[in-house]
Amino acid sequence: MGLTVLRLGHRLPRDERISTHVALVARAFGADSIVYSGQRDHGLEESVRRICLRWGVGRGPVPFSITYEKDAIASIAKAKERGSLIVHLTMYGLPADGAASRIREAEDALIIVGSEAVPGEVFDLADMNVSVTNQPHSEVAALAVLLDRVHQGKELSKDDFCGKIAIIPDPRGKKTIEKKG
Numbered sequence: 001m002g003l004t005v006l007r008l009g010h011r012l013p014r015d016e017r018i019s020t021h022v023a024l025v026a027r028a029f030g031a032d033s034i035v036y037s038g039q040r041d042h043g044l045e046e047s048v049r050r051i052c053l054r055w056g057v058g059r060g061p062v063p064f065s066i067t068y069e070k071d072a073i074a075s076i077a078k079a080k081e082r083g084s085l086i087v088h089l090t091m092y093g094l095p096a097d098g099a100a101s102r103i104r105e106a107e108d109a110l111i112i113v114g115s116e117a118v119p120g121e122v123f124d125l126a127d128m129n130v131s132v133t134n135q136p137h138s139e140v141a142a143l144a145v146l147l148d149r150v151h152q153g154k155e156l157s158k159d160d161f162c163g164k165i166a167i168i169p170d171p172r173g174k175k176t177i178e179k180k181g
């Protein structure tokens with residue numbers, strides 16, 4: 001199952017931190033890549049690439065990546081044509097629990113999170129408009145919960161990201177190992 005996250009409408013400087021967190025959650029919770037639209041932000045791309053360099057490119061079959069897409073609607077339509085399952089995270093949608101198994105069974109899924117008001121076209125293009133509660137909160141939390149439901153919690157135990165540094169879980173300390181080379 002290929003999982004790509006699409007972050008709509010990145011705004012500078014307002015979304016710098018949140019978009020970075022969307023990317024970090026996408027990587028850590030088992031997506032293969034993130035695409036973002038809105039304003040191009042080389043700083044965002046650089047910080048995600050630095051995380052991958054140091055902490056690893058993820059455990060999926062392909063190294064985790066971040067790419068910019070100027071025309072989000074066109075990229076959603078193209079993904080749909082390729083047969084991806086289009087999943088839009090929105091507080092107005094149907095409960096995530098009911099969506100997770102369909103996403104898990106899909107060959108390829110595109111999970112969309114917004115920033116500012118999301119155009120109606122996205123709701124129409126989506127195969128599934130999915131909510132994590134029907135309360136307004138955060139794209140970071142919504143993405144984390146949905147990915148956790150899709151992976152049935154298994155993403156929390158698999159930690160081999162093939163990075164230069166890895167953490168040895170410790171009840172109190174901060175233990176890490178550095179891999180040479």
Ligand code: SAM
Binds near residue numbers: 117140142
């Ligand atoms: N003000 C924007 C609007 O009304 O479309 C949304 C702002 S919200 C903080 C940004 C994104 O977080 C939304 O586009 C959605 O992807 C996600 N989000 C927020 N609450 C959610 C919820 N309860 N369920 C699913 N996604 C949610």
